[in-house]
Amino acid sequence: MNEILNNFDKISKIPRKSHSEEKIRDYMYDWAKERGIYVEKDDYRNIFMRKSASKGYENYPAIALQAHTDMVCEKADGVVHNFAEDAIKYYIDGDIVSTRGTTTLGGDNGLGVSAIMAIFEDNTLEHPEIEAILTSSEEEDFYGAENFDVSKLNCKYLINLDHCNENEILCASAGGVVFTAYKNIDFVDVGEMYVPYEIKISGLKGGHSGEDIHRGRGNSSILLFRFLNYISDLDFYLNSVKGGSYRLAIPRDSKVVVMLNKDQYSTLLEKLNEFNILISEEFQKYKGKIKIEVDSIEIEDKKCMSKEIFSNILDYILVSPVDVQIMSNVFENMVDCSCNLGEIYIEDSKIILISDIRASFNSQKEFILEKLKKLTKAFGLEYEVWGDYFNWKFKSDSKLRELVKKVYAEKGIENVKELSVHAGLECGFFINKKPELDVVSIGPNSWNFHSPKEAFSIKSTNTFYNCLVEILKQAKF
Ligand SMILES: [Zn+2]
Known part of the structure; x- marks a missing residue:
């Protein structure tokens, strides 16, 4: 099992329906405490973690990684599953992880959360100070992102990990x-x-x-x-x-x-x-x-x-x-x-x-x-x-976007497109509260979000994780 899948397996056991994130919030809080990671929880079921810069990176600006802990809870007709109690049962068929069409998988955005866990667990990585923002209720009304206190953030750069295509870098969204x-x-x-x-x-x-x-x-x-x-x-x-x-x-x-x-x-x-x-x-x-x-x-x-x-x-x-x-x-x-x-x-x-x-x-x-x-x-x-x-306005000069493009190219990802979406993203809330932030949204190949047919690619998840590690390593802004 790779770094992300290992953590995905852990959080798949924890119910995390929008507006009921108490269990995943407490799990993440305890998970961080056990590992000596700096962690805070707020009144809006958000989790905030901080990891110091590795040696030699102390003078580079902090970078934030962001994902949402909640998931859409949909099941196919006739499937018995209690989203308030039951673990998500998933299957690995070759490269594809899915529930075989029974319930939503929670790859959206469990993969983002799992990637953050993997990065915080690994003390061999090189990186500037990393801040992790795990938000609640993105799928309903952006409750967590809307109420998150950005005054605690040191970061100048933010990578949202909620996208579903390794060939795309999101760089704007609608309000x-x-x-x-x-x-x-x-x-x-x-x-x-x-x-x-x-x-x-x-x-x-x-x-x-x-x-x-x-x-x-x-x-x-x-x-x-x-x-x-x-x-x-x-x-x-x-x-x-x-x-x-x-x-x-x-x-x-x-x-x-x-x-x-x-x-x-x-x-x-x-x-x-x-x-x-x-x-x-x-x-x-x-x-x-x-x-x-x-x-x-x-x-x-x-x-x-x-x-x-x-x-x-x-x-x-x-x-x-x-x-x-x-x-x-x-x-x-x-x-x-x-x-x-x-x-x-x-x-x-x-x-x-x-x-x-x-x-x-x-x-x-x-x-x-x-x-x-x-x-x-x-x-x-x-x-x-x-x-x-809130909208996320396109920034014509984004150092972070240029770095992501460079690393994607180095890792052999071809035909990378910069994209705007005509829908709301959490990035809009962070930009609105901290306009100087430089933001991108990325993620591995996944399909059919919000549906029992949801699935993701293991290969792409590995590539995505390797890219993320490399982006942090090269984040000497
Ligand atoms: Zn999502």
């Missing part, structure tokens, strides 16, 4: 914020001449609201409201709406119930056919799959949104910023700024519309927020802004 627009609704009675119909759209692919936003998969709510606009000459009222199911996913399914003037059903069907043809032309790749359908439906509560309010909501949706807003001028095919209208629903006599904004720069995030605020004002809605997290 984000959530914008909830809402409006109180007075429901009105509509007469006997109106009949309920469900109009729904299906067949879209959906995906991650950041990483898939540039793939042209379409937003089911936008398409459905485009259709409602297409039939705006018809006499109908909106009874209910359910667009998307989670703000961080691109909406795949959306539906509304309308009360339609019963004389206009055949016109509705004609318009529906026309619109479905338009959609299938726009979505060549998904031809025949994406479809709007109308069904007659029985409902108990036939009260509807007034036409005036519906018109405001429809206009707000039609002009809302959706999908990619700004492309990067540094990284090819990389999104800088996007907005996902992820959820639309009615609750407690309020219509609620939730947009998830991501941006590489705070100024872009503010720009989209400004647009949305102006739109809510123009169409008579109110809003709330919440769930702010």
Whole structure:
């Protein structure tokens, strides 16, 4: 067993679901104490360790290694596993470590934690002072990173060990914020001449609201409201709406119930056919799959949104910023700024519309927020802004990134790419609190994070560890 796998085996026995990291925190604390390693724990289930510089490195600046202790806890259908108690059972098949599809593996980010343990255990290595930051609840809400006290850090350089590809060096990530627009609704009675119909759209692919936003998969709510606009000459009222199911996913399914003037059903069907043809032309790749359908439906509560309010909501949706807003001028095919209208629903006599904004720069995030605020004002809605997290801005002159590239090349890793991600990383929190930090994020080849199919390569893990040791050795900044 290599250095990382040995420690991975130990921590695989310790439950570490997000927001329940007490056991892994205590384990790491005791593990460090037993080995005479300087260690602290804080009130946010973070662990901090420090290792002095080796001989001859005393005058070089400290470097931090960072990983998160929590893991996503997902299991396949029918698998019996208690994530609060049970060890993760993993298998080694040739080069691949996995749970054979039963539960998440916790390589994300157990491999980062294990690498840090291996480096702290080995007293033969050469390096400047090393600081280790093991954070909690990265997978939920960055709780640990958000609350970590950076004033104790001596480091000028930080290596985050949470990436999943040895050919990539991450050097920027998006920040984000959530914008909830809402409006109180007075429901009105509509007469006997109106009949309920469900109009729904299906067949879209959906995906991650950041990483898939540039793939042209379409937003089911936008398409459905485009259709409602297409039939705006018809006499109908909106009874209910359910667009998307989670703000961080691109909406795949959306539906509304309308009360339609019963004389206009055949016109509705004609318009529906026309619109479905338009959609299938726009979505060549998904031809025949994406479809709007109308069904007659029985409902108990036939009260509807007034036409005036519906018109405001429809206009707000039609002009809302959706999908990619700004492309990067540094990284090819990389999104800088996007907005996902992820959820639309009615609750407690309020219509609620939730947009998830991501941006590489705070100024872009503010720009989209400004647009949305102006739109809510123009169409008579109110809003709330919440769930702010920080971006990690690309640094054109990074000594650490140059060193990582040099060592990767020396170790025979080819085609190394510098990359930005259109999603949030813990690095953003550290940079925000300590802007002078020089940061990269790296990691060994791993697949299917957050899924029972999660796996990693032993060979790549070895290469990664050797690189990390060499980076520390050459970190004479
Ligand atoms: Zn992770």
